[in-house]
Amino acid sequence: MADDSAIRIDARGSFCPGPMMELIRAIKGASVGQVVVVLSNDSGSKRDIPLWSQKAGHEFLGVEEHGDYDEISVRKSH
Amino acid sequence: MRKRLLIIGAGTGGLMVANFVGRDLHGEIERGEISVTLMGEQEVYTYQPGFLYVVFDLMRPAQLIRPVRELLAPGIAFVHDRALRIDAQAHKVLRAQGDPLEYDILVIATGSNLNLQEVPGLAEGGHWFYTLDGALRLRDALRNWQGGKLVLTVGVPHKCPVAPLEFTMMFDEWARLRGVRDKTEIVYSYPLGRAHSIQSVADWAGPELEARGVRVETFFNLESVDPAKHVASSLEGTDLPYDLLVAIPPHQGDELGSTSHLTEAGNWYPTDRHALSLQGHEDIFVLGDATNLPVSKAGSVAHFEAEVLADNLVGLLTEGSPPLHHYNGRAFCFIETGLDRATFISFDYEHPPTVPGATNAVHWFKQTYNRIHWANLKAVM
Numbered sequence: 220m221a222d223d224s225a226i227r228i229d230a231r232g233s234f235c236p237g238p239m240m241e242l243i244r245a246i247k248g249a250s251v252g253q254v255v256v257v258l259s260n261d262s263g264s265k266r267d268i269p270l271w272s273q274k275a276g277h278e279f280l281g282v283e284e285h286g287d288y289d290e291i292s293v294r295k296s297h
Numbered sequence: 298m299r300k301r302l303l304i305i306g307a308g309t310g311g312l313m314v315a316n317f318v319g320r321d322l323h324g325e326i327e328r329g330e331i332s333v334t335l336m337g338e339q340e341v342y343t344y345q346p347g348f349l350y351v352v353f354d355l356m357r358p359a360q361l362i363r364p365v366r367e368l369l370a371p372g373i374a375f376v377h378d379r380a381l382r383i384d385a386q387a388h389k390v391l392r393a394q395g396d397p398l399e400y401d402i403l404v405i406a407t408g409s410n411l412n413l414q415e416v417p418g419l420a421e422g423g424h425w426f427y428t429l430d431g432a433l434r435l436r437d438a439l440r441n442w443q444g445g446k447l448v449l450t451v452g453v454p455h456k457c458p459v460a461p462l463e464f465t466m467m468f469d470e471w472a473r474l475r476g477v478r479d480k481t482e483i484v485y486s487y488p489l490g491r492a493h494s495i496q497s498v499a500d501w502a503g504p505e506l507e508a509r510g511v512r513v514e515t516f517f518n519l520e521s522v523d524p525a526k527h528v529a530s531s532l533e534g535t536d537l538p539y540d541l542l543v544a545i546p547p548h549q550g551d552e553l554g555s556t557s558h559l560t561e562a563g564n565w566y567p568t569d570r571h572a573l574s575l576q577g578h579e580d581i582f583v584l585g586d587a588t589n590l591p592v593s594k595a596g597s598v599a600h601f602e603a604e605v606l607a608d609n610l611v612g613l614l615t616e617g618s619p620p621l622h623h624y625n626g627r628a629f630c631f632i633e634t635g636l637d638r639a640t641f642i643s644f645d646y647e648h649p650p651t652v653p654g655a656t657n658a659v660h661w662f663k664q665t666y667n668r669i670h671w672a673n674l675k676a677v678m
Contacts, residue, residue: 232570232626232646233591236458237494241591243453243518247415247547248562263496270490274516274533 225254230261231288238264239271242293246277249295254280260288268293300331300614303390303400305380305553307337307365309674310585310599311406316676317607319370322614326372331614334398336376336390337365344670346596348432349463349633352439353471356667358429368674380407383557385578402580402613404606405566407551409456409586409594415547416452422524423544426464427456438541439471444480445540448529450519452547453488454563456586456594459642461485461545462493462502463633469509470635483510484537486517498632498642501652505634519544548594550587565589570646571623573606582606592646593628600673601627631663639663 226245230238238259245255257264265282272279272293280292302318304311315335325331341362350356366375379393383405389397411427413420424435447468451461465485472478485492485506491499492506492513506513520532522542529537529544554560559575561567567576568588575581584606585599592598605624612618626646632655633639639660642650672678 228591230591234495234644234649236454236591236593237489238591239489240453240494243488244563247453261496267490271516275518276533 225256225292227256227258229258231258232260234261237261238291239267242268242291243271246275246293246295251295251297254292254294257291257293258288259291264291265289299329301399301401302331302333302404302610302614303398303402304333304335304404304406305383305390306406306408306551306585306587307335307339307342307375308406308408308585308599309596310408310587310603311335311337311404312342312365312368312674313600313603313676314404314406314584314607314610315373316368316370316674317603318610318614319373320676321607321611323370323372325615332374333372334374334376334400335365335369336378336380336392336398338377338379340365340377342368342674343429344667345427346457346670347667348426348429349460349467350667351429351432352426352435352464353467353636354436354440355636358433360668361429363671368671370675380553381556383553383559383581385557385559385581388580400580402610403582404610405554405575405581405583405587406585406599407553407587409454409548409550411546412452412549413546415549416519416521416544418522418524419519419544419546422522422527422529423450423542423546425544425546426460427546435543439468442472442475442477442481442541444477446482446484446538447541447543448484448486448537448539449543449545450486450517450529450537451488451545452519454594455545455548457630458494458593458595459498459630459632461487462498462506464543465506465511466509466634467636469511474636478510482512484512484514484539486514486519486531486537488516488518490515495642495644495650497649497651548586554587561589563589570626572609572620573602573624574620582610590626592626593630595628595630597629598627601629631659631666633660633663 550564
């Protein structure tokens with residue numbers, strides 16, 4: 220998922236507002252087609268972000284697990 | 298040669314840093330070895346958490362406002378002006394009314410502002426309690442409330458992330474006391490798939506809202522408002538008709554950041570999460586809402602950051618030492634759960650919060666804090 224134009228957000232340690240809020244904030248500011256990558260150590264992110272992506276109509280690209288955190292990628296579709 | 302500390306922004310973060318440093322270095326300031334200057338666009342400080350109480354006629358605006366000069370420790374200069382551009386190479390800040398201010402160390406505490414323009418129709422069709430004017434307008438709407446459908450929406454990002462829950466629970470009890478709850482429908486919407494971004498708060502709030510008869514609409518990111526038809530629409534494709542729309546508007550950082558080419562999207566300053574330095578600048582620090590840190594935009598965060606930053610600034614100004622103290626993401630939030638009970642959450646980067654049961658005592662602790670906040674700002678508490 221190496222993408223030079225991707226927006227990377229380090230949301231590790233973010234309980235409030237939380238990784239998914241950070242993702243939504245970034246998606247709103249991104250260009251259509253751009254990828255947003257969120258680093259999260261919140262176990263709920265893996266479950267919530269695919270659900271939200273589907274509901275909001277953005278493309279969920281997947282999760283890379285790195286031991287104590289996950290790297291979650293979403294492409295802005297519209 | 299005299300070392301000059303300049304702080305932009307006379308809100309909670311800016312005032313507290315100025316006062317902590319000013320009190321610690323009182324002798325150095327008196328001897329002319331160090332100067333501390335606070336620049337603020339407003340001559341008065343406004344206690345924003347009080348807006349929530351203004352809405353329900355529980356506090357008056359005059360209780361929330363004090364002159365900045367009265368809150369400053371002796372020896373700190375106050376410049377009432379707007380900063381127009383930071384010239385980081387030249388170490389100076391250009392301003393609207395006078396000559397540029399030069400600095401050796403700069404602190405940016407410019408906060409965040411509502412971004413109503415991001416949601417078409419919101420300014421015309423919505424209410425909010427994140428400004429004093431907005432709180433007074435919502436107060437007037439509630440004074441005339443006879444029942445109907447209230448819809449609450451939550452923009453991203455926003456400050457004080459528990460305020461949407463507090464407003465909803467306070468409104469529920471207020472409507473019951475007014476005898477109009479049976480004619481009132483309350484819809485609490487939230488951008489995520491649960492009632493709050495913090496899992497433990499969501500686990501607590503979901504049943505609390507259900508017990509109060511509040512409908513929770515999840516995955517609702519407000520995209521537009523139709524003021525004529527009274528409909529709020531989400532980017533997920535859901536339409537919510539309303540009689541009264543109470544929005545937590547999305548926020549953005551002050552435009553000073555973008556005119557200075559120092560901020561990223563949303564005008565947030567890229568900030569080191571521990572040292573609170575502006576990335577790439579050893580002599581510029583950022584605190585409070587203005588940072589891009591994944592922490593709550595809340596007064597308590599600005600307070601805890603100010604304590605750490607002030608310790609580091611004292612070391613830097615007196616000994617030239619690098620930042621030794623680290624901010625750990627600490628935050629503390631009271632949560633009003635009605636008109637006479639409250640709980641609280643406390644957390645940091647490593648430790649998520651738990652939610653204790655609401656009590657009358659915590660509510661009165663919060664009421665007391667609302668009236669002694671000034672001592673906190675003055676860095677004497």
